[in-house]
Amino acid sequence: MILQQIVNGISIGAVYALIAVGYSLVYSVLNFSNFAHGDVLMLGAYIGFFSLMLLKVPFPLAIAMAMVGAGIIAMIIEKIAYRPLRLRRAPLLYFMISAMGMSIFLQNFTIVTIGPNFRTYPDIFPVKPFAVGNLSIGRLDLVILIATVIVLLLLTWLVYKTRIGIAIQAAAYNMRVASLMGINPDLIATLVFLLAGASAGIGGVLFGMKYTVYPWMGVLTIKAFVAAVVGGLGSLPGAVVGAFVLGITETFAAAYISSAFRDLFSYLLMTIIIVARPAGLMGTVAQEKA
Amino acid sequence: MSRKIVVATLLFAMLFSLSACRQQAKEETIKIGFFGALSGDQAVWGQADRDGVILTVEQINAAGGILGKKVELVVYDDKGDQLEAVNVVKRLINEDKVVAIIGCNSSGRNIAVAPVAEAGKVPVISTFATNPRVTVPEPGKLMKYTFRVCFIDSYSGYVKAKFAWDDLGARRAAVLYEISSDYSVGVRDFFKQSWAELGGELVADEAFKSGDVDFRPQLTKIKEANPDVIIMPFLYKEVALSTRQARDLGITATFLGGDGWPSSALLEMAADAVEGSYFVNHGDINAPNVQEWREQYKKRFNKDIEINSIMGHDAMIMLKAAIEKAGKAEPEAIRDALENLKGVEVFTGVINIDPATHNPVGKAASIIAIRNGQFQFYKQFEPMK
Numbered sequence: 001m002i003l004q005q006i007v008n009g010i011s012i013g014a015v016y017a018l019i020a021v022g023y024s025l026v027y028s029v030l031n032f033s034n035f036a037h038g039d040v041l042m043l044g045a046y047i048g049f050f051s052l053m054l055l056k057v058p059f060p061l062a063i064a065m066a067m068v069g070a071g072i073i074a075m076i077i078e079k080i081a082y083r084p085l086r087l088r089r090a091p092l093l094y095f096m097i098s099a100m101g102m103s104i105f106l107q108n109f110t111i112v113t114i115g116p117n118f119r120t121y122p123d124i125f126p127v128k129p130f131a132v133g134n135l136s137i138g139r140l141d142l143v144i145l146i147a148t149v150i151v152l153l154l155l156t157w158l159v160y161k162t163r164i165g166i167a168i169q170a171a172a173y174n175m176r177v178a179s180l181m182g183i184n185p186d187l188i189a190t191l192v193f194l195l196a197g198a199s200a201g202i203g204g205v206l207f208g209m210k211y212t213v214y215p216w217m218g219v220l221t222i223k224a225f226v227a228a229v230v231g232g233l234g235s236l237p238g239a240v241v242g243a244f245v246l247g248i249t250e251t252f253a254a255a256y257i258s259s260a261f262r263d264l265f266s267y268l269l270m271t272i273i274i275v276a277r278p279a280g281l282m283g284t285v286a287q288e289k290a
Numbered sequence: 291m292s293r294k295i296v297v298a299t300l301l302f303a304m305l306f307s308l309s310a311c312r313q314q315a316k317e318e319t320i321k322i323g324f325f326g327a328l329s330g331d332q333a334v335w336g337q338a339d340r341d342g343v344i345l346t347v348e349q350i351n352a353a354g355g356i357l358g359k360k361v362e363l364v365v366y367d368d369k370g371d372q373l374e375a376v377n378v379v380k381r382l383i384n385e386d387k388v389v390a391i392i393g394c395n396s397s398g399r400n401i402a403v404a405p406v407a408e409a410g411k412v413p414v415i416s417t418f419a420t421n422p423r424v425t426v427p428e429p430g431k432l433m434k435y436t437f438r439v440c441f442i443d444s445y446s447g448y449v450k451a452k453f454a455w456d457d458l459g460a461r462r463a464a465v466l467y468e469i470s471s472d473y474s475v476g477v478r479d480f481f482k483q484s485w486a487e488l489g490g491e492l493v494a495d496e497a498f499k500s501g502d503v504d505f506r507p508q509l510t511k512i513k514e515a516n517p518d519v520i521i522m523p524f525l526y527k528e529v530a531l532s533t534r535q536a537r538d539l540g541i542t543a544t545f546l547g548g549d550g551w552p553s554s555a556l557l558e559m560a561a562d563a564v565e566g567s568y569f570v571n572h573g574d575i576n577a578p579n580v581q582e583w584r585e586q587y588k589k590r591f592n593k594d595i596e597i598n599s600i601m602g603h604d605a606m607i608m609l610k611a612a613i614e615k616a617g618k619a620e621p622e623a624i625r626d627a628l629e630n631l632k633g634v635e636v637f638t639g640v641i642n643i644d645p646a647t648h649n650p651v652g653k654a655a656s657i658i659a660i661r662n663g664q665f666q667f668y669k670q671f672e673p674m675k
Contacts, residue, residue: 001510001511001514004510004539005507005510008504008506008507009507011506012506111329116329116330116331116333117333117334117555118331118527118530118555118559120530120558120559129538129539129540131540136538136539136540138538210503211503211531212503212527212530212531212559214331214527219501220501220503251506251507254496254508254511255507255510258497259496259497259498259507259511260469260497262497262498262507263499
């Protein structure tokens with residue numbers, strides 16, 4: 001049973017990880033938490049769903065469309081909800097309020113236009129799980145794990161190995177100095193939101209396939225946000241570590257302490273980690289953000 | 291000549307008084323409130339409740355109304371939220387000045403609303419709130435203005451235990467329940483009690499929280515305990531997700547659910563995972579006595595009935611009977627009439643209100659099976675002694 005619970009924990013953690021990196025990426029450069037991230041994920045899930053069901057495109061193309069679509073939506077959100085604040089050097093609190101406003105707007109917009117019903121993705125992968133002895137591993141869970149790894153590797157490569165990535169790192173270190181060096185902060189912000197949005201797009205499709213799609217599914221990403229904070233907000237590897245720590249903690253709390261007290265114990269642990277290490281598990285000093 | 295004038299005057303006077311009559315009739319309506327979850331994840335049921343009430347009101351009005359007065363319905367959305375429910379009920383009582391209220395489909399919200407009805411002295415009839423504490427918050431205390439048309443959780447917990455023991459031949463049972471829901475916790479408690487009385491073994495008792503989407507940790511524990519039957523008293527979204535995940539993990543036990551299951555959305559979302567499952571329900575939408583009304587409903591709303599449509603109808607019929615018994619459409623009089631209401635025939639049985647608990651006595655449950663991706667009536671259960 002312990003092996004099965006570890007598998008369960010990893011499969012939950014992988015979903016959290018995919019969402020947590022989006023929070024971290026935005027935070028690393030712009031120093032605020034984009035609470036509309038979960039709703040971009042929700043819209044990505046709908047784009048993927050309707051591409052499959054109405055346009056009847058093949059599955060990989062549906063993922064691509066969800067990534068592009070969610071990326072563009074995230075860019076637009078940045079442009080209308082955050083950029084004007086940034087140009088006016090508004091206090092960080094205003095960004096949070098603006099983000100929450102966007103989040104509530106997107107949820108209600110979806111309820112009014114698409115409707116409050118639950119949508120279920122068709123079964124792309126055979127439902128029958130791999131059985132190894134008494135252990136059962138869902139095929140979709142494997143796909144999610146692989147997709148998470150690929151997205152993370154791609155993001156790491158982009159941020160650490162390319163010119164654009166170096167510009168993002170510079171902006172993360174100090175936006176004002178970076179702009180003096182000829183880096184366009186608006187372009188960086190747009191890029192960061194595009195990347196975060198695209199990761200939310202694929203996250204939404206996978207999340208929707210694993211569970212179901214509905215207008216307020218973005219609320220669940222609050223757990224991924226907690227994972228990002230515990231891992232060290234602003235650190236990509238930290239977000240991933242935090243996500244797996246949270247996924248496995250939740251699972252083990254449910255399995256070995258009490259399912260009724262699952263969240264109580266797992267979030268108590270998260271609080272203890274934060275109090276003991278305020279920068280999170282992997283977050284160290286400002287230089288290593290991004 | 292003069293006679294003609296007299297006749298003309300009389301005619302004129304008659305016409306005038308007729309139109310005055312009509313005007314008066316327009317003013318003298320019976321105003322009834324409705325609240326329910328018209329949006330959010332319980333919208334399927336809230337809307338079915340509402341449509342059931344609307345159609346019944348239209349039919350009552352077409353047949354001459356109640357006590358010769360037309361019924362006017364005021365509808366509000368509580369979004370499935372307790373705070374919102376309190377707000378809209380306050381509005382119905384204080385601003386719309388309704389004489390009675392129908393709603394809603396959730397124990398949690400009806401528990402929140404009961405004190406408001408008490409303060410405003412307007413009776414509320416719930417369609418689907420099955421937790422005993424809705425009308426009797428603690429032994430010896432009665433919410434004087436709250437009534438219901440459905441059976442209660444102690445009975446549905448008993449039916450689940452008895453059905454699992456007798457019909458399914460189960461001896462080892464597991465429970466998965468939603469710890470943040472008054473309904474779910476209530477059914478689980480009563481099931482455990484009845485199951486212990488029958489001598490059954492409870493091998494797992496696992497909880498989750500509202501909004502959860504992953505149940506694998508709990509289900510893995512349940513699988514380890516190897517039950518014959520898993521009791522699932524919660525709503526269709528969680529049922530769909532948890533049954534799929536259970537089958538993924540290789541769990542083969544029979545699923546036994548409650549009145550949170552019946553929704554076409556369940557069959558769509560859970561597909562094969564719920565095949566062969568059973569649930570305890572308030573009635574059967576395929577029952578012969580409902581079919582004529584079902585056709586009218588389909589014609590009116592362009593969609594099929596849910597069990598909630600029937601409960602909405604039954605609540606409205608119960609209210610009509612109470613107003614007629616009271617002889618006047620005043621909140622206090624309606625409340626008194628509801629408390630001693632006897633022998634009102636509705637789709638799901640006969641309503642006899644117990645004055646001590648405000649629960650309908652002797653209502654029977656239907657067991658519904660899921661076969662070939664459809665809800666099928668399985669058997670009628672006897673009322674609890």
